[in-house]
Amino acid sequence: MNTTFRSRLPLWLKLLYGSGDWGISSVGMMRSIFYAIYLTDVVGLEPRLASFGALVGIVWDAVNDPIIGVLSDRLHTRWGRRRPFLLWFAIPFGMSFILLWSAPDWDSQAALLTYVTLSFMLADTLQTLVSVPFLSLTPELTPDYDERTTLTSFRSFFQLTGALSVVIAAPMIVDMVIESGGTQQQGFMLVGAIFGSIGALPLLMIGLFVRERSTPEQRQSLPFRETLRAAWQNVPFRFSVGIHMLNWSAVDMVAVTFPYFLLYWVAQGDLLAKINVLGIDLAYESAFFGILMSVCILFIPFWLWLAKRRNKREAYMIGMIFWVAVALMIYTIQPGETTYLLFLAALAGIGVSAAYVLPDSIFADVIEWDELRTRRRQEGIFYGIRTLIRKLTGALVIFVTLQLLGWSGYQNPPDGVAQFMQPASAVAMIRLLVSPIGAAIVCGTIVFAWLFPLSREQHRRIQQLLEQRRGRTGVM
Numbered sequence: 001m002n003t004t005f006r007s008r009l010p011l012w013l014k015l016l017y018g019s020g021d022w023g024i025s026s027v028g029m030m031r032s033i034f035y036a037i038y039l040t041d042v043v044g045l046e047p048r049l050a051s052f053g054a055l056v057g058i059v060w061d062a063v064n065d066p067i068i069g070v071l072s073d074r075l076h077t078r079w080g081r082r083r084p085f086l087l088w089f090a091i092p093f094g095m096s097f098i099l100l101w102s103a104p105d106w107d108s109q110a111a112l113l114t115y116v117t118l119s120f121m122l123a124d125t126l127q128t129l130v131s132v133p134f135l136s137l138t139p140e141l142t143p144d145y146d147e148r149t150t151l152t153s154f155r156s157f158f159q160l161t162g163a164l165s166v167v168i169a170a171p172m173i174v175d176m177v178i179e180s181g182g183t184q185q186q187g188f189m190l191v192g193a194i195f196g197s198i199g200a201l202p203l204l205m206i207g208l209f210v211r212e213r214s215t216p217e218q219r220q221s222l223p224f225r226e227t228l229r230a231a232w233q234n235v236p237f238r239f240s241v242g243i244h245m246l247n248w249s250a251v252d253m254v255a256v257t258f259p260y261f262l263l264y265w266v267a268q269g270d271l272l273a274k275i276n277v278l279g280i281d282l283a284y285e286s287a288f289f290g291i292l293m294s295v296c297i298l299f300i301p302f303w304l305w306l307a308k309r310r311n312k313r314e315a316y317m318i319g320m321i322f323w324v325a326v327a328l329m330i331y332t333i334q335p336g337e338t339t340y341l342l343f344l345a346a347l348a349g350i351g352v353s354a355a356y357v358l359p360d361s362i363f364a365d366v367i368e369w370d371e372l373r374t375r376r377r378q379e380g381i382f383y384g385i386r387t388l389i390r391k392l393t394g395a396l397v398i399f400v401t402l403q404l405l406g407w408s409g410y411q412n413p414p415d416g417v418a419q420f421m422q423p424a425s426a427v428a429m430i431r432l433l434v435s436p437i438g439a440a441i442v443c444g445t446i447v448f449a450w451l452f453p454l455s456r457e458q459h460r461r462i463q464q465l466l467e468q469r470r471g472r473t474g475v476m
Helices: 002-007 011-043 047-074 083-100 109-136 145-179 184-209 224-233 235-266 284-298 300-309 312-330 338-357 359-364 366-374 379-407 424-451 456-475
Strands: 274-277 280-283
Touching: 011 047, 011 083, 011 109, 011 145, 011 184, 011 235, 011 284, 011 379, 047 109, 047 379, 083 109, 083 184, 109 184, 109 379, 145 184, 145 280, 145 284, 145 300, 145 338, 145 359, 224 235, 224 379, 235 284, 235 338, 235 359, 235 366, 235 379, 235 424, 274 284, 274 338, 280 284, 284 300, 284 338, 300 312, 300 338, 312 338, 312 359, 312 424, 338 359, 359 366, 366 379, 366 456, 379 424
Parallel strands: none
Antiparallel strands: 274 280
8 A cells, every 4th residue: 555655756856857858858859850951951961971871870879779778787886777877977978969060171071971970979879878777767766657657747848848948049059150150060069069068967966866766676687688589578568669669750750851841842942031939030940849849848748647547558549640630731831831830830749749758658667567577677678779779760760861862852052052942853852751751650650559568457467466576575
């Protein structure tokens, strides 16, 4: 009877832990939305060549993500398993975000590709060194089904506010630098310095003040190859990974392609185009993503309520069905229709909110299923594999998008121009990517959610069996 009471977390801890996702999210969102167009339109890389740089960087993630997950599972210190990573790498993680946007002004495409690829690999490795241990804390802080949903909602709130801050502020900061006589390159570096510094602080504070919940199973471990095999044998994990993979592929598709869509279709190539929102002139990206993210944040309580009222799986499916409908409507936007554009941005935010808040909460429940079966807690390897798949699918989205843009005839705009139009074939490809192709990916998440095998009642039964086992272990 006291288990539920003991599992409740204080408000300050939920706020502090949730704030850790502000930095990870703002850095990730900045990279997701602006990195591809930064490579093609600022660095000047040919799209198909730029796609290989992104792909190589994520192949490196295929090596470091599971390894870091295993290391965080096996690390034993008086501070715990996860906290040391946050203490050691929070500040380097923030500094690496400046390096990511610091490509030199070289003429050689090969040299530029090498530089941006190595910079990406370094920044991404440091992000993994904090994100995997940070995410692995979720099931260790509380065993309760609904409390995890609440904890995840705090994370999602900061995740979305971080994303909202960067999508509104980044274009404005870059414009301010240009208006002051600087370059786009310098503007991006300033954005990296600001958001990297702010994002590192909460992660460092979590490392200092958050305590991990210890269980006897945490001290057991498997060889790396056996652990990977055990992960595949976790049936709920397979479906959860499918949800996660397609969910974030859809989010990445929106993030990568919409800057191109806004610039070359809605704004008809006007690089300095603005939308007036509440008396403020905003860049198209700031207005569209700002409204989308604002609605995302507002709808977090709704999805939390619906998940508790029904269950996480059904709530998620409802959100994705709504998103599919909005994604198909986006294809009907015509050049200059800014009011309609912002209306659909608000509607899209409702569905995207479900994509942010629910998959992580669903994923946390697969840990106990595995613990019941194997008698081991291996959050690190599961979150490491999940993060690996997240980044691999993100890399695939960028790779495929840039390849398709290159083959469709996309051209790098000349330096210093204020108006530049892409060929009709490239614009047609951009419209296909943002609407019907994105909608098809979201449909895949609905299928995986429908097949996900763990309900609230099944998870509670697993929790009861684990508590009984731990009680017997404690007596012995």
